[in-house]
Amino acid sequence: MTTTITSLTIEPLTREAFAPFGDVIQADDAARHFTINEGNTERYHDLAQIDPGEDGRAIVSIFRGLPRTLPFTITMMERHPKASQAFIPLSGRPYLVVVAQPASRPSVDDLRVFLCQGDQGVNYARGVWHHPLLGLEAVSDFLIIDRAGPGENCDIVQMDAPSIIPALG
Numbered sequence: 814m815t816t817t818i819t820s821l822t823i824e825p826l827t828r829e830a831f832a833p834f835g836d837v838i839q840a841d842d843a844a845r846h847f848t849i850n851e852g853n854t855e856r857y858h859d860l861a862q863i864d865p866g867e868d869g870r871a872i873v874s875i876f877r878g879l880p881r882t883l884p885f886t887i888t889m890m891e892r893h894p895k896a897s898q899a900f901i902p903l904s905g906r907p908y909l910v911v912v913a914q915p916a917s918r919p920s921v922d923d924l925r926v927f928l929c930q931g932d933q934g935v936n937y938a939r940g941v942w943h944h945p946l947l948g949l950e951a952v953s954d955f956l957i958i959d960r961a962g963p964g965e966n967c968d969i970v971q972m973d974a975p976s977i978i979p980a981l982g
């Protein structure tokens with residue numbers, strides 16, 4: 814029996830494309846911004862819907878991720894049913910996110926892959942399927958905003974079929 818392994822398409826991260834999955838956290842002119850501190854500072858305001866859930870508390874952590882090697886095979890996905898989860902790159906390097914709508918169980922055809930630049934963060938909305946951190950090039954730090962609180966907040970699913978993130982062009 815032959816198994817077809819889908820090669821996934823890598824898209825550039827834009828607010829519009831990522832909107833079904835959450836927020837892009839980026840200090841660009843598309844964000845609401847205004848000058849504060851007597852002209853010294855530009856505030857890029859209210860960039861993400863941080864959602865710690867009804868019984869949770871928003872917490873800030875740092876993930877120090879090893880780089881992934883491409884091509885990379887996606888065999889699992891996870892979601893946080895109680896809260897959002899934000900990743901803000903601190904090391905200035907690109908990374909990848911793989912997401913799917915918060916349906917019951919993602920299939921390969923539901924997967925979207927985005928190449929995020931080192932000045933772009935993402936906030937996964939509550940319940941959005943995503944792959945754990947996919948850092949690139951070198952060990953990289955990410956500021957994480959997610960939830961502490963009662964109950965289990967991580968569903969993991971094995972994909973029905975593997976799919977591959979190809980090497981970058």
Ligand SMILES: NC(=O)N[C@@H](O)C(=O)O
Pocket residue numbers: 891898943944945946
């Ligand atoms: N497990 C954990 O805290 N990290 C994952 O949620 C992830 O999305 O990387």
Ligand code: NI
Pocket residue numbers: 891893898943945
């Ligand atoms: Ni996660």
